[in-house]
Amino acid sequence: MSEEKKISVTVLLPAGRLPLDIMAAAHELAVKYDLGIYCSLAQNLRLMNVPESLVPEVKAALAPLGADFKGPGKFPLPRVCVGKPHCNLGLVDIEALNRVILARFKDRPKTKPKFKIALAACPLCCSGVGLTDIGVHATKKGYEVYVGGKGGPNPKVGRRIKRGATEAEVVDIIETLVEFHDRKTGKKQRMWKLLEDPEFPFAEV
Ligand code: SF4
Structure with a gap:
């Protein structure tokens, strides 16, 4: 048996x-x-x-x-550094931003794979912001947003698409990226593959 x-x-x-x-x-x-x-x-x-x-x-x-x-179609939970006040380098309570993001996307019926999100409370980016499909880190002058990073055997650093963003702008940018990914993806796709699409909604900054 x-x-x-x-x-x-x-x-x-x-x-x-x-x-x-x-x-x-x-x-x-x-x-x-x-x-x-x-x-x-x-x-x-x-x-x-x-x-x-x-x-x-x-x-x-x-x-x-x-x-x-965990199950198919769920919006990916961001990987989040511990942030302020638990890390003395933290500039913001990054868990709070995470809550805002999850509140915005919790009712999204089906999210196509495969992209990940990382959030960090300072430019040291312990959560791997630069090597993640959508990465956000705090600075003293607002948030920076990156897109198209990936790890694996051929890592790529993401492209910076926004500096000095507010929390609300960060969430709007993520929504734009997620909807663009959805529109341009059949079954699954990483964000970096979309960077050279002529309709990609953000320029490098
Ligand atoms: S990214 Fe910055 S705030 Fe977050 S754990 Fe690392 S050093 Fe601390």
Whole structure:
């Protein structure tokens, strides 16, 4: 008899913040079913080695606590540095900007892959702003926005498309980029592939 397939269940954590009740429930499930727990590079909580037949039970234990699970079509949660006041170099409370972004896009019915977003509270860009499809970092004179960065075996630094932006302008720029990506993408595509499109909505600054 073949062994049951094991998979991962990923709980999405906005700005990498892990609510204590979800942490406690995840711990309980991990002890009970001998699961692994991985804090992912995307700042989510991944329960590993979950037997397929247990997935509904695991989700049923976490969902009432407000857990949202990774799945196709969801707007990508930004990767967010810890920011002010938890880092003494932080210029802004970047978690607050993250909340504004998520509030704007939470009802978006289906977002095509595959682009990522990174936010940082100062120009050191610990969250990888320059190497992410859409990157935003704070400066003393507002936000800078980058597009088209990527990691992987052939990394690319994103193109700066805005300096001195307000929070509201940042969210509007992200919306313009997301809609442009949606219009120009069949199934999936990284942002850097759109940079040379003649209709690309932003110039380098
Ligand atoms: S990007 Fe700046 S504010 Fe954010 S964690 Fe790094 S040093 Fe701190």
